[in-house]
Amino acid sequence: MDIELFIEALFGILQWKPLLMIFAGVAGGILIGSLPGLTATMGVALLVPFTFGLPFNESIGMLLGIFSGSVYGGSISAILINTPGTPAAAATLLDGYPLSQKGEAGRALSMSVFASFVGGFTGALIMTFLSPQISQLALEFSAAEYFGLATFGLSIIISVSGKSILKGIMVGFLGLLISTIGMDPVSGYPRFTFGSMNLFEGPAFIPTLIGLFAFAEVFKGVEQLTTTKQVVSKISSVFPSLSDIKRTWKDMAKSSVMGTFIGSIPGAGSDIAAFVGYSEAKRRSKNPEKFGTGQIEGVAAAESANNACSGGAMIPMLSLGVPGDAVTAILLGAFVIQGIQPGPMLYKEDLDVVYSVFSAMLVANVAMLIVGFLGVRFFARAITVRKSILLPAIFIMSIVGAYSMRNNMFDVWLALGFGVLGYFLQRYRFPVSPILLALILGPMAEANLRRALIIADNSMIDVLSRPITAIFLILGLVTLIMSILRQRKAHD
Amino acid sequence: MKRINIIFGIIGLVISACVFYMLNSFPEGQPGEVGADFFPYILAYGLGISSLVLVLQSVNRKALEPAEPFNIFEAGIQRAGISLVATIIYCLAMDSLGFLFCTMVYLPLMMFLLKERKYFKMILVSGAITITVFLVFSSFLNITLPLGTIYGY
Numbered sequence: 300m301d302i303e304l305f306i307e308a309l310f311g312i313l314q315w316k317p318l319l320m321i322f323a324g325v326a327g328g329i330l331i332g333s334l335p336g337l338t339a340t341m342g343v344a345l346l347v348p349f350t351f352g353l354p355f356n357e358s359i360g361m362l363l364g365i366f367s368g369s370v371y372g373g374s375i376s377a378i379l380i381n382t383p384g385t386p387a388a389a390a391t392l393l394d395g396y397p398l399s400q401k402g403e404a405g406r407a408l409s410m411s412v413f414a415s416f417v418g419g420f421t422g423a424l425i426m427t428f429l430s431p432q433i434s435q436l437a438l439e440f441s442a443a444e445y446f447g448l449a450t451f452g453l454s455i456i457i458s459v460s461g462k463s464i465l466k467g468i469m470v471g472f473l474g475l476l477i478s479t480i481g482m483d484p485v486s487g488y489p490r491f492t493f494g495s496m497n498l499f500e501g502p503a504f505i506p507t508l509i510g511l512f513a514f515a516e517v518f519k520g521v522e523q524l525t526t527t528k529q530v531v532s533k534i535s536s537v538f539p540s541l542s543d544i545k546r547t548w549k550d551m552a553k554s555s556v557m558g559t560f561i562g563s564i565p566g567a568g569s570d571i572a573a574f575v576g577y578s579e580a581k582r583r584s585k586n587p588e589k590f591g592t593g594q595i596e597g598v599a600a601a602e603s604a605n606n607a608c609s610g611g612a613m614i615p616m617l618s619l620g621v622p623g624d625a626v627t628a629i630l631l632g633a634f635v636i637q638g639i640q641p642g643p644m645l646y647k648e649d650l651d652v653v654y655s656v657f658s659a660m661l662v663a664n665v666a667m668l669i670v671g672f673l674g675v676r677f678f679a680r681a682i683t684v685r686k687s688i689l690l691p692a693i694f695i696m697s698i699v700g701a702y703s704m705r706n707n708m709f710d711v712w713l714a715l716g717f718g719v720l721g722y723f724l725q726r727y728r729f730p731v732s733p734i735l736l737a738l739i740l741g742p743m744a745e746a747n748l749r750r751a752l753i754i755a756d757n758s759m760i761d762v763l764s765r766p767i768t769a770i771f772l773i774l775g776l777v778t779l780i781m782s783i784l785r786q787r788k789a790h791d
Numbered sequence: 792m793k794r795i796n797i798i799f800g801i802i803g804l805v806i807s808a809c810v811f812y813m814l815n816s817f818p819e820g821q822p823g824e825v826g827a828d829f830f831p832y833i834l835a836y837g838l839g840i841s842s843l844v845l846v847l848q849s850v851n852r853k854a855l856e857p858a859e860p861f862n863i864f865e866a867g868i869q870r871a872g873i874s875l876v877a878t879i880i881y882c883l884a885m886d887s888l889g890f891l892f893c894t895m896v897y898l899p900l901m902m903f904l905l906k907e908r909k910y911f912k913m914i915l916v917s918g919a920i921t922i923t924v925f926l927v928f929s930s931f932l933n934i935t936l937p938l939g940t941i942y943g944y
Contacts, residue, residue, distance in 0.1 A: 352932040465845055469803055472838035476810060476831065483827035488818060490827055491810075521874045522867035524905055687907035691898050692920050694878060699890075699924055703934040711882050719875070726859060727795050745830040752825055 308654035317360040324364025325666045332372020335382040339369035340625045344512045348700035360659045367663040371415040378407045387569035387605040390577040394597030405535040412671030413539045418603030419664035421555035422610020427657040434618035437643035443751035447771030449744035452621040454775030458782035474737025484746040497709040504632040506701040506710040513697040514718025547599035550580040558604035562611020569608035576604025625732040796849035803842025810835040889939025894921040
């Protein structure tokens with residue numbers, strides 16, 4: 300690791316403008332994450348357009364601030380009103396809400412901020428030291444290996460998305476077909492564009508994700524109009540006590556490491572990490588029977604694990620160009636808009652960019668700790684904003700966000716179309732994330748397969764029998780078969 | 792859920808058939824190279840086969856968990872439908888009438904649709920959101936939102 304370059308990048312991030320953007324991103328992320336029904340994915344999708352016109356350091360700072368803030372934000376509503384703001388906070392409410400009922404909401408919230416910081420910072424540190432090693436390995440990859448990697452990424456994501464693997468596969472293929480819209484990467488022939496210039500580069504990524512994750516969610520919110528419970532607990536203290544830190548540090552440390560590694564597996568999201576961290580804390584506790592009744596260790600373990608996941612999910616995204624989940628897929632798209640192509644070549648050619656990302660992630664976690672402590676009372680009040688005010692505002696943000704990508708109304712129509720598609724898919728329990736990931740991994744798989752075929756004189760056997768490619772493809776197939784078998788067993 | 796799965800499966804089959812039809816007009820690849828139709832062919836087969844399996848699986852299964860009914864007379868569905876139509880009208884009108892005017896009309900109407908009845912609050916919040924979004928995008932992010940062609944912009 301080039302320490303000098305890293306320190307230079309860190310100082311670049313510590314300038315007032317990037318810092319301001321990181322704090323703004325963290326605050327925006329916490330706010331959206333804390334609102335029940337608005338997921339971290341939706342939060343990042345809604346706030347990404349705000350980063351388009353910004354210089355690199357400011358843009359990346361804001362993006363990573365949003366990312367870190369939105370994961371923590373989910374715990375606020377979980378603790379105060381027993382409704383997780385994001386799926387990742389589902390494990391937090393098990394002990395967070397009982398603490399709140401006992402009149403200890405401040406204690407739970409302050410521990411949640413602190414544990415989120417410990418997890419997020421550990422994840423970012425592991426990412427900083429581990430992803431360069433992975434990228435070194437990936438430098439040896441040729442087109443055939445990249446095709447194998449993209450296929451593996453798709454298979455693993457489909458296999459863990461939703462209750463039905465078949466529905467996941469179907470949606471995955473639909474997403475891959477959508478990714479072929481636009482000019483053919485080799486011959487330049489326009490495919491499925493219906494003569495529209497707007498589709499020559501394929502469906503624009505940001506409007507597509509705004510449609511799938513923001514419009515679809517607000518349509519659902521409009522349909523199921525419910526009122527948010529009022530906060531009853533009073534928030535007394537906003538800082539965790541030393542005795543609570545002493546009591547939970549081992550759980551936090553363990554959950555942070557576990558969360559990072561779970562996050563680095565494509566498809567295994569922060570909700571899974573949170574439950575694994577929580578279960579481990581319960582298993583090693585002297586009083587496991589008390590978990591679920593308001594144990595501070597439960598809050599600490601769940602929050603450190605789900606925030607550590609953020610750093611973990613960044614590892615395959617940065618080093619291989621393969622997003623670990625829907626949020627990192629959006630981040631990858633936002634990076635590309637900024638002119639950065641994540642992958643091993645990034646580590647070879649733009650190491651300063653990589654170090655800026657590492658630094659921004661570390662600083663974003665510190666910012667989350669500060670904003671979390673200072674703003675907890677404000678966020679607690681914000682979660683009770685009425686849906687009748689919130690949803691129209693999200694409609695406007697979605698429309699403006701889709702429009703701002705290319706100053707083009709076509710993108711707004713595209714977002715609305717994907718919004719309707721996403722609404723019906725979600726309504727009938729088809730997973731939506733595979734479409735988003737297919738839009739990233741599809742072009743990667745196709746371009747590399749075509750390139751590999753040209754190199755191998757059109758011999759598919761030569762391409763597929765390369766050792767690393769074969770391993771990735773077999774792993775992908777095994778993952779799918781295992782998931783199908785697991786699902787069958789669950790049905791029986 | 793059985794009927795819904797069959798409908799989605801049939802839609803998947805139709806999409807896959809349409810893709811196959813369109814692929815007929817794609818040019819052949821260069822000698823010794825696969826063409827632009829190569830990858831979409833594989834994917835159309837994949838979508839077709841998975842859709843067919845979903846249909847067959849749903850037909851053969853006796854009991855599936857019930858799906859949420861889609862009744863257009865239900866208030867929630869009507870509300871979602873009206874919000875979609877309102878958003879389409881808003882987007883259609885934005886180019887000619889401009890972002891500021893359209894948003895100032897659209898937001899209170901949407902709030903009313905979502906059962907907000909505090910009129911002063913509706914107007915105040917709508918104004919604040921409209922002006923904040925406009926200023927943030929136009930001044931801070933240098934992204935020009937439509938000003939309205941009827942005003943000569």
